[in-house]
Amino acid sequence: MPSKEDLKRRADEIIDAKADDLISIAKTILSNPEPGFREVKTAKLVAEQFGSLGLQPRSGLAITGVRADASGSTPGPTMAVLGELDSLIVGEHPHADPNTNAAHACGHHCQIAMMLGAASALTSSDILESLAGRIAFMAVPAEEYIEIEYRDGLRKDGKIEFLGGKPEMVRLGEFDDVHLAMMLHTTSNPAEQQICISNTNNGSVAKRIQFIGRASHAGGAPHLGVNALNAAMMAMTAINFNRETFRDEDSIRVHPIITKGGEAVSAVPADVRMETFVRGRNLEALMDANTKVDRALRAGAMAVGADVKIQTIPGYMPLQQHKGMAEIFRANAVNLVGEDNVSYVNHRGGSTDMGDISRLMPVIHPYIGGAVGLGHGATYVIEDYSLAVIKGAKALAYTVIDLLGDNAAHGNSIVGGQRPDMSISEYLKFMRNLASEETYKGG
Numbered sequence: 001m002p003s004k005e006d007l008k009r010r011a012d013e014i015i016d017a018k019a020d021d022l023i024s025i026a027k028t029i030l031s032n033p034e035p036g037f038r039e040v041k042t043a044k045l046v047a048e049q050f051g052s053l054g055l056q057p058r059s060g061l062a063i064t065g066v067r068a069d070a071s072g073s074t075p076g077p078t079m080a081v082l083g084e085l086d087s088l089i090v091g092e093h094p095h096a097d098p099n100t101n102a103a104h105a106c107g108h109h110c111q112i113a114m115m116l117g118a119a120s121a122l123t124s125s126d127i128l129e130s131l132a133g134r135i136a137f138m139a140v141p142a143e144e145y146i147e148i149e150y151r152d153g154l155r156k157d158g159k160i161e162f163l164g165g166k167p168e169m170v171r172l173g174e175f176d177d178v179h180l181a182m183m184l185h186t187t188s189n190p191a192e193q194q195i196c197i198s199n200t201n202n203g204s205v206a207k208r209i210q211f212i213g214r215a216s217h218a219g220g221a222p223h224l225g226v227n228a229l230n231a232a233m234m235a236m237t238a239i240n241f242n243r244e245t246f247r248d249e250d251s252i253r254v255h256p257i258i259t260k261g262g263e264a265v266s267a268v269p270a271d272v273r274m275e276t277f278v279r280g281r282n283l284e285a286l287m288d289a290n291t292k293v294d295r296a297l298r299a300g301a302m303a304v305g306a307d308v309k310i311q312t313i314p315g316y317m318p319l320q321q322h323k324g325m326a327e328i329f330r331a332n333a334v335n336l337v338g339e340d341n342v343s344y345v346n347h348r349g350g351s352t353d354m355g356d357i358s359r360l361m362p363v364i365h366p367y368i369g370g371a372v373g374l375g376h377g378a379t380y381v382i383e384d385y386s387l388a389v390i391k392g393a394k395a396l397a398y399t400v401i402d403l404l405g406d407n408a409a410h411g412n413s414i415v416g417g418q419r420p421d422m423s424i425s426e427y428l429k430f431m432r433n434l435a436s437e438e439t440y441k442g443g
């Protein structure tokens with residue numbers, strides 16, 4: 001039986017031999033950006049690549065998701081290696097699609113290429129036969145929480161239930177047989193160096209809010225109106241008055257915007273719309289902040305006698321990465337780029353639906369460099385593909401070899417050692433309870 005080091009050397013050879021192809025796959029995806037649940041071309045490309053490795057991909061999961069499994073020679077845990085299919089919408093991005101403004105301003109095109117690179121190595125029979133368990137390669141849709149209207153339309157049409165790709169894949173049972181999951185995201189932050197191990201991310205809840213007042217002549221008869229904009233401003237102030245109750249360690253973020261402030265300046269505003277996310281580092285703090293925001297919204301309506309409609313849409317769960325898996329990944333990162341080029345970030349304020357998976361099983365979601373510019377902005381581009389794709393692919397492949405090699409000794413001990421926060425049915429119940437619509441009559 002070859003040692004893990006032998007297997008990693010073999011993975012290196014395979015990935016190096018395919019390096020040009022893998023980078024060109026990333027660039028093809030970059031030139032064909034598609035936002036969440038619309039990743040038709042990207043999904044087709046992934047399915048073809050899986051097919052060329054001799055795998056039998058299943059497509060059309062959560063509209064555009066693709067999964068292909070490869071089994072080792074003996075029983076053991078199933079480990080998912082994920083890549084995200086979707087782009088953002090950033091019209092000014094140099095690689096934006098001129099028709100849709102879609103653009104890969106978060107580096108997901110590299111994730112797909114590195115996942116395919118890892119798949120090329122791990123499905124090679126001389127490696128696979130030395131692994132236990134199973135590897136589930138998954139191209140997942142819609143990580144970016146955008147185009148809420150569009151996705152809510154898909155939801156109303158019964159095409160999806162949740163607005164993120166991973167929650168949908170969970171709902172459809174695609175994680176029922178998975179025990180461990182891993183993905184690797186690009187980063188442009190120079191402080192995070194070449195590879196960054198991280199620990200937690202904020203979870204999020206999205207809210208769409210409508211204040212309903214009564215229009216009246218703003219000059220002649222304001223006393224007959226009910227000013228919905230004043231209700232919204234009062235609500236914002238009430239949210240701000242709650243900020244002193246947010247603990248630093250919970251990293252609460254509430255960042256509302258007004259998307260409609262009135263119809264005409266001569267009329268008392270009667271229809272004012274707001275949107276906000278509420279974010280937090282753990283579920284308890286997130287739910288507490290969510291309750292306070294609802295209270296503040298009602299207070300605004302009540303103060304001026306308006307009504308408020310509050311729609312709460314589940315966002316993403318707080319991410320908590322598995323320390324043991326992160327340690328194994330870190331050792332491989334050091335191997336690939338050297339100790340001095342590996343960093344650690346404890347908490348990130350942003351949110352990802354990998355957080356949802358982390359409630360259900362041990363996961364890691366580290367970062368790899370190679371990008372420059374501001375994430376989600378027009379300047380975010382990949383400068384170093386050999387880091388972002390080739391070393392990324394190797395880091396994923398090495399980590400699977402560590403977890404599933406040696407009869408999956410590490411994989412089994414991690415799976416056996418952690419009880420998940422929630423079962424899949426508890427998770428689905430929580431998400432369904434969180435989704436709500438209420439109308440509060442403040443009149």
Ligand SMILES: [Zn+2]
Pocket residue numbers: 106144376
């Ligand atoms: Zn992003």
Ligand SMILES: [Zn+2]
Pocket residue numbers: 106107108143185
């Ligand atoms: Zn991203």
